[in-house]
Amino acid sequence: MRNVSAVKPEWRKFYVNLIELRERLVDQMGGLAKESAEQLDGYSLHMADCGTDNFDRDFALSLLSSDQDALYEIDEALKRITRGSYGVCELTGKPIPKARLEAIPWTRFTVQAQAQLEKDGALRQRRLATLGSIEGGSGLEIAEDNDSDDARSGKDKD
Helix, strand or coil: CCCHHHCCHHHHHHHHHHHHHHHHHHHHHHHHHHHHHHHHHCCCCCHHHHHHHHHHHHHHHHHHHHHHHHHHHHHHHHHHHHHCCCCECCCCCCECCHHHHHHCCCCCCCHHHHHHHHHHCCHHHHHHHHHCCCCCCCCCCCCCCHHHHHHHHCCCCC
């Protein structure tokens, strides 16, 4: 939804800010992707240049990956605004202070909740779970090792 008038007045400023951040990020990502592709075209035969080129390409790709994470968080914040759950901590259900939302408009947690998640090491796993990468399974099953089947059934291979 890009219709600002449909957003609650309380969140309009944040919505517009997130849209602008998203547009800048997409432009930046396009530039990084182009830069990393151009570095492959200009492949050098000199070993030192090759190492530098590889470092530059890897650095650009790591920035691109970080930007993709940020883009995901921004998109999720925009969805929360449209669903009416923006500004509510996903862990505690408490309101997120406006000062925090102004500093980090895509945040999903209060400072206290985020500190607890970081302490527990759960912040990264929680985010990945919402992406669906570890929840729900893929429908693939891992075949069991035949040796373990034989051991369970008491069969002896001798």
